[in-house]
Amino acid sequence: MAKAYSELEAGYEFPPGNYKLDAARVSLFLGAVGDASYPYLDNRLVPPMAVAALAMAALSNTVSLPAGAVHVSQELGFVEAVRPDENLTSYARLSRTQKRGKLHVIAIDFDVRSQAGKTVLTGKTSFILPQDEEQ
């Protein structure tokens, strides 16, 4: 069963998440965001925002984000272009957990590596958790 973020302390390392983006998922992503940019045509490359989105999804396999969580900030760094069907592994760490009055802010650092172990993407995401999460 997935844990709640409020149970975690800064420094917690998430289990690595393995995933790949096949042509169907890339197509679904591009349709959702309405992006027809040429690097993605004919399944040549995967949009880095799709790589980032799936890295964040991998976190939810072990830790559940409450329904009312608000995404407040995002940092991303694109290092290497990714091709469809590449095996990727995401690594993530809870870098900050801070309670300010009724607010509970958390920050997660993550990076995504290729099968060869090269970093392809880095990121830092911050959320405010709803009060219900504290109860």
Place this chain on the structure above:
Amino acid sequence: MASQLVELQEGGRLPEITKTVIQENINRYAEASRDFNPIHIDEEFARKTQHGGTIAHGMLVLAYVSEMMTAAFGRNWLTSGKLDVRFKAAAHPGETITVSGQITKLSKSGGQTAVTCSILCRNQKNEPVITGEATLVVPEV
């Protein structure tokens, strides 16, 4: 593949993108990203929240920014781009989001140019939805 499609000049504006947020695309994005938070896809749940209805994933709107940067800088964006943004407001279905950017700084060094751009996503009421900065490196030609 073209690598850079805008003229590098401080103050230069990036090609704007305008998108209308629709629930169907939010649902598609939920499936594509595996982010099924009900605030995005469950109207009944979302109506009871502070948002009064479903909202787009922040990362969906941020993908519009990446599209603009790709249009402006091509593959250089995919291999050296960095984003640092804050989500200022939610984007609801039916809203129109305009993504704009401006080159604020150019730093040449070692045959490369570091490009810094301000980024703004605003809704049809001119309210900021995402603000922040994008940077990347382009080779000098």
